[in-house]
Amino acid sequence: MKKNRIIKPEDYFEPACPFCVEHHKDKPPVRSIPTERVLAKLDEHLSKDDYLAAERHLLYWLDEANNGRDIRGCLLMRNEMMGLYRKLGRKEKALECAESALEIIKNERLSDNIGAATTYLNCATVYKAFGMAEKSIPLFEKAKNIYESSLAENDERFGGLYNNMALAYVDLNEFSKANGFYRKALEVMKSIGGGEPEQAITYLNMANAAEAEFGIENAESIITEYLEKAIELLDVSISETDGNYAFVCEKCASVFGYYGYFFYQKELERRSKKIYERS
Numbered sequence: 001m002k003k004n005r006i007i008k009p010e011d012y013f014e015p016a017c018p019f020c021v022e023h024h025k026d027k028p029p030v031r032s033i034p035t036e037r038v039l040a041k042l043d044e045h046l047s048k049d050d051y052l053a054a055e056r057h058l059l060y061w062l063d064e065a066n067n068g069r070d071i072r073g074c075l076l077m078r079n080e081m082m083g084l085y086r087k088l089g090r091k092e093k094a095l096e097c098a099e100s101a102l103e104i105i106k107n108e109r110l111s112d113n114i115g116a117a118t119t120y121l122n123c124a125t126v127y128k129a130f131g132m133a134e135k136s137i138p139l140f141e142k143a144k145n146i147y148e149s150s151l152a153e154n155d156e157r158f159g160g161l162y163n164n165m166a167l168a169y170v171d172l173n174e175f176s177k178a179n180g181f182y183r184k185a186l187e188v189m190k191s192i193g194g195g196e197p198e199q200a201i202t203y204l205n206m207a208n209a210a211e212a213e214f215g216i217e218n219a220e221s222i223i224t225e226y227l228e229k230a231i232e233l234l235d236v237s238i239s240e241t242d243g244n245y246a247f248v249c250e251k252c253a254s255v256f257g258y259y260g261y262f263f264y265q266k267e268l269e270r271r272s273k274k275i276y277e278r279s
Helices: 035-047 051-067 071-088 091-107 114-129 133-150 157-171 175-190 196-214 220-236 243-258 262-278
Strands: none
Touching (some): 035 051, 035 071, 035 243, 051 071, 071 091, 071 114, 114 133, 133 157, 157 175, 157 196, 175 196, 196 220, 196 243, 220 243, 243 262
């Protein structure tokens, strides 16, 4: 090594591409958040039913993404926060996240990719959940168009899309369209492995739709058929550790109770509690 070596700029400056926009602006480079680690920790909080910790976690990483000018990280955090606030029934927070996510899509010109489709789906689901089904339909359609042009026909993401579209059409009393999308959702979930819990939810949704269309007395036989199919699917997919299964059991339990299946309601609550306690 030569002595008295002169220190040059390249010795202490990070190399930068001269054609990059960042090279010519007074902005620091984008610092991307570690999305896989963030989502893994979020799943850990949700598997324990610890929604307060999940919210703190998402807010922290949203700030990190904002500070690091990580647009895609911000969009991901907004999507996850939509789902959390929707689950907790926090309307204003959920709508705020939906509007922010749509603004990112618009400003960053991301309106034709899978990430945008997922955002449209999540925003539409928020609107539907808080009594704005009519406002949700155009967003569902946008997501559907992107999915159909980008994904395989049996991609599991179609299951969630079709299910949520059906729920919105039930709210709008368009039962024929709703049942069509429920059937599509079942077809998708039957074609993939491990789709039984989601199929069970679909059958319970179909029972609710039949009641809304015909009345509980006139739809009794249809409702019973759908409830029995849901029980069969939940029993065949029973798990002692799966957080998603615990969530499905928790979600389905009240529906069975509503229709008078009190024993099975308690059984699902027991399964869910057992999984959460083990987590």
